[in-house]
Amino acid sequence: MTASLVTFTQTAELRKEVSQLRRQGLTLALVPTMGNLHAGHLRLVEEARRHADKVLTTIFVNPLQFGPHEDFDNYPRTLEEDSEKLASAGCDYLFNPSVTEVYPEGQENQTRVQVPQVSEGLCGQKRPGHFDGVATVVSKLFNFVQPDVACFGQKDYQQLAVIQKMTRDLNFPIRIIGVPTQRATDGLALSSRNAYLTEAERRKAAGLYATLKSIGEKLAAGNTHFHELTHLARARLAELGFSPEYVEIRSLDLSPARIDAREWVLLAAARLGKARLIDNLVVRKGE
Structure with a gap:
């Protein structure tokens, strides 16, 4: 039998549920995604279940990490299919906020988180501002969800390094878990x-x-x-x-x-x- 998936779109509703979990003494794992889920994402959910009583996945296509000529508008959005996959994988909660819920004062007026050194070069050079957008939205998700652990794929090695440093530097009480890259049979990293x-x-x-x-x-x-x-x-x-x-x-x-x-x-x-x-x-x- 497929488990039920509780979906939130509003931060206030989410925080009420998290407070209830805390009163029950339950731990919570976070899996941040931009949706269009594949087996690699579901592996993150599976790993998250090993480390906490409850698992919450976020689906948010974050405009702050896309450059002006990148694929934000065309990025695949498959919420219905994603919800079914998460329910089948045993995920407990889905947080699917709107852009205005995450950035209520607009992107231009949003305080941004910049992680030095590990953000530089590689994708940081090829996609200027990308990791500022990643660090900013992940820090907001950490504050929204207040998880005990958070799982990220190792396919984006630099992103994982950015999140690990940000978590240390800003003293988030969250354990970051890097999950090995999931691959197709011919070796292509799932994406x-x-x-x-x-x-x-x-x-x-x-x-x-x-x-x-x-x-x-x-x-x-x-x-x-x-x-x-x-x-x-x-x-x-x-x-x-x-x-x-x-x-x-x-x-x-x-x-x-x-x-x-x-x-x-x-x-x-x-x-x-x-x-x-x-x-x-x-x-x-x-x-």
Whole structure:
């Protein structure tokens, strides 16, 4: 039997329910999403259930993290299907606020949260202001929901690092849990934006992760010529039909990679048709 899903659109209603949970001594896990849910999102819900008595998922397409020429208006919105998936996954609550509920004084007058260092470079360079929008909305969601734990996918490695630093720096009493990337059988990281791929592009798309794995094998084997490796990766992606935005090797905390380290993270973003795909791979020397 499918569990019932309680849906809130107003912050006041949500807070009443959270207060009731607290009086009962129950813990709450948060899964923030922008909807158009896939198996990766449902894996976050599954993981959240391991860490709390109740799970709340948010669906909010956040305009503050989209640039002026990005896909906010066209971003897939599938609330009915998403609600069914969440109910089947055993999620207890859904918070689906309007833009005016989240930003009652408008976006221009909204106080913004900026997370230094980890927001810089990579997607932060390619999408100016993006992580300010992410950090701002997540901090608001944390205050709306007041969860004990929150689950984020590791597919967006930089975003996870931003949220972890923001949580530490602003002293949110919330445990952040990074959940491994969920992949299709050919290795493509699951993403709502995969829906933008044509059939032909979808067949090529797994080449992003395959390229990272190929470079990762060389790195693990002791090749620490970082510039050479990333140049090779970009060239390979171009051969496969991608328009690479960046391929970088960083330390796990996103600081510059060190030759004498024993582990690194490979990060890449590339466009394929209308889709902007990101992926990453943690590499350990000798593995």
